[in-house]
Amino acid sequence: DSWASALNGTRFGPVEVIGETGSTNADLVARATTADDGLVLLADHQTAGRGRLDRRWVAPTGSNLTFSVLLRPEWVDGPDEPVDRRALVTPALAVAVVGVLRAMGLDAFVKWPNDVVLVGDHTGKVGGILAELVTGERPAVVVGLGLNVAWPPADPADGGPDTPPGATSLARAGLDADRWWVMADVLRAFDRQF
Template sequence: MTPSDASGGASTGATAGRWSSLDRPPLNSAALQRALVTDGGLWTSLEVVAATGSTNSDLAARAERLPEGAVLVAEEQTAGRGRLDRSWVAPARSGLFFSVLLKPGPEVPAERWGWLTLLAGVAVAGGLSRAAGVDTALKWPNDLLVGVEGEERKVGGILAERVADGVVIGIGLNVTLTEDELPVDTAGSLALAKAAVTDREPLLKSVLRSLEQWYGDWRAAGGDPAASGLQETYAAGCATLGRHVRAELPGGRTLTGTAEAVDAEGRLVVRTAEGQREAVGAGDVVHLRSVR
């Protein structure tokens, strides 16, 4: 599973000994299950494993046999993946690395399922704001940003993958990583952002409860991003809007301009210097400067 790229996790070359002295207690699986797996709730199972290659891959392989709402959490991932198959590696118990299985069903048109990545971003940002007291901004389409000493840093990412009858969403968050555990200066962690809480259990509970609420509202609205309030909330928290950006598109093409909006399909609308507006549905976006 989890998302992002080398800028979001720790260096793959680091040894376990670098992190062995840190106080990073394991998650209490039984307590999390009692708190989150309830009658009538979205979450139907919650499993915590000590280590795995990728929670997204593991959950996707079992998706047809599992009901909606399965949650798989790993204390450590050895082959975590992000967009474009980039790697995500971090010290054991230094963050939250988990995947969830959602099955929107026929009441949500398949063309709206692409909003689930953006929905997860909104849910994570809201959950972290409540539980950790830290402002989390969204970088289109799947990155989570925090401020560290006045600088914009990437604290996590989201990866959504289609499975037979649903979507597996992987979420990765750097929680207690220290500066020397990060591979590049654009990465960050909640601890470096001076979060009020870095205990992973309340953070995970808050994020999953936020995700349950947003998913329920979106699904009840037939996946309509406007009617569910998702489109407006995403735009309000998106640090990409109003920025001068460079979008590196599939096929090697590059588009530079001002990010103006997120349209009804979840695409980023970029206005070029020539005044042309183009909707970007896939690609890497680099923030160049603010024009707001």
């Protein structure tokens, strides 16, 4: 896929694409002892996506961008580095997402600590980030992004009863974006931030 080759020269890859999973973050946390730095797990559908405070984040199949990456930064297991330095991963990814959305012409901002919001005619939460520290023999940070690309739909009446209050999407903001290319753009920007 040309979007996957767009990641050449970054720390990210390979990209594994799966049809359905509970949570890409949980899957990478489970694989952390054997997975390499930069592994990306991309799901067409997540059935148990979650955010901060274990809030659920679920959308229809094929509608949104749900992926996680495994990172092994030099400092994650350094003897003199504070564990809290992992907190820098979330804002770095958030800044990358906001930069990509702004380049698309959207008025996007980070809502501390881990939400990405759009303001204007379609104000609302468009994405969320969850980072988790994996301790043990091979420490790592797993960070995931859920970004509303096509759901909630452009017409709020088509959202159904499961549309979270305050949610918006790129479609609702008037963009017809390819979610895989959005991911490639976000990861390239994240590589520069990180």
